[in-house]
Amino acid sequence: MHFISQELEDYIEQHSQKEPELLAALDKETFQKVLLPRMLSGHFQGRVLSMLSKLIRPVNILEIGTYTGYSALCLCEGMQENGILHTIDIKEELVDFQRKYFNKSPWGNQIIQHLGEALDIIPTLDVKFDLVFIDADKENYIHYFEFIVPKMNKGGIILSDNVLWSGKVLEPLQPNDLSTKILVEYNKLLKKDPRVETVLLPIRDGLTVSRVL
Numbered sequence: 384m385h386f387i388s389q390e391l392e393d394y395i396e397q398h399s400q401k402e403p404e405l406l407a408a409l410d411k412e413t414f415q416k417v418l419l420p421r422m423l424s425g426h427f428q429g430r431v432l433s434m435l436s437k438l439i440r441p442v443n444i445l446e447i448g449t450y451t452g453y454s455a456l457c458l459c460e461g462m463q464e465n466g467i468l469h470t471i472d473i474k475e476e477l478v479d480f481q482r483k484y485f486n487k488s489p490w491g492n493q494i495i496q497h498l499g500e501a502l503d504i505i506p507t508l509d510v511k512f513d514l515v516f517i518d519a520d521k522e523n524y525i526h527y528f529e530f531i532v533p534k535m536n537k538g539g540i541i542l543s544d545n546v547l548w549s550g551k552v553l554e555p556l557q558p559n560d561l562s563t564k565i566l567v568e569y570n571k572l573l574k575k576d577p578r579v580e581t582v583l584l585p586i587r588d589g590l591t592v593s594r595v596l
Contacts (some may be wrong), residue, residue, distance in 0.1 A: 384556045385577055386547075391448030395427055398552035401433075402426040404547040406453060409479040409484045413451045415478070423542075424518075428587045432516065432542070435592070436461025439540055442512035446470040447527055448544075457517060459490040471497040471504050471519075504532045513534065521562040524569045533580055534594040541579065546570055547589025 402410070406429060414420040424432060436444070436458045442465065444458050446592055449472035459468055468490070470481075485494045497504045500580040501519060505527075513536050517527050524543065531541060546552070551563045552570065570591070579593040 386550075387489060391428070396408075399427055400564065402429065405484065405487055406456060409451060411455070412480075414454070417451055417477070420458060422450050424457065425587070427589070428544075429453060429457040429567060431586055431590070433460040434544065435467050435540065436514060437464040439514050441464045441508050441539075442561075443507070443514075444468040445511045445512045445515045445531070445534075447505075447515070447517045448472060449477070449481055450474075450518075451477060453485050454486055454516060454518065455494060456484065456490070458514065459488065459494065461491065462493070467493050467510075469497060469510070471499070471501045473498070473500060502526055502530065503554065505534070508534070510534065513539045514542070515539070516542045516544070521545065521548070522565050523547075524565055525572060528569070528572070532595065537595060539595045540592045541560075541591075541593040543573070543591040543593065544567070545588045546591045547585065549588060552589075576581045 410423060413423050429500055432454055438461060440461060440463055442463050446455050446458060449455060449470040462468060464553060478496060478498060481496060485491045500570045512534055515531050517524060546566060548563055548566050552567050556564055572593055573579060573593055579595055581591055581593040584590045584592060
């Protein structure tokens with residue numbers, strides 16, 4: 384589902400900060416070589432992630448769902464000089480692809496890749512996070528949130544991607560559609576959970592910004 388017209392999307396990109404050359408190259412190679420390239424954050428959402436990170440100025444960042452590394456590099460743009468980004472993914476075949484672009488960036492030594500299930504890895508991270516980006520399997524969004532909140536610094540920001548799920552959150556729920564069911568529950572949780580304050584932005588497929596109280 385396109386929430387706005389393609390013409391307006393093009394206009395938005397044209398009047399937003401230019402995509403860095405390294406990210407443009409990553410985008411191009413992802414579409415050439417990797418399955419499901421639409422999973423990439425892309426120019427506009429990438430600039431949103433970059434801007435939010437620059438406003439937050441995080442020291443420690445956690446990303447759940449690396450894919451080819453585009454969003455990780457966007458989040459690094461606002462990271463403090465001594466910062467570290469931890470990024471988690473289950474796809475072993477993408478690790479070298481990610482690392483190639485990480486090493487071409489100014490933050491290669493500050494990005495730690497974790498391969499495996501996020502629910503196994505998160506408890507092993509002895510870190511308090513300032514910024515978290517959740518963009519992995521939707522069925523575990525609630526579990527990720529519950530694992531993450533105790534590891535957040537006060538005032539830290541949790542970003543959750545794909546929370547509108549192509550508009551399916553408004554449609555009658557299909558019995559076998561677990562992803563939509565969980566996302567509907569997740570959106571309700573973020574609205575009522577007293578530990579956070581939340582705004583849901585209609586950016587791309589829906590991006591929630593939750594501030595930890």
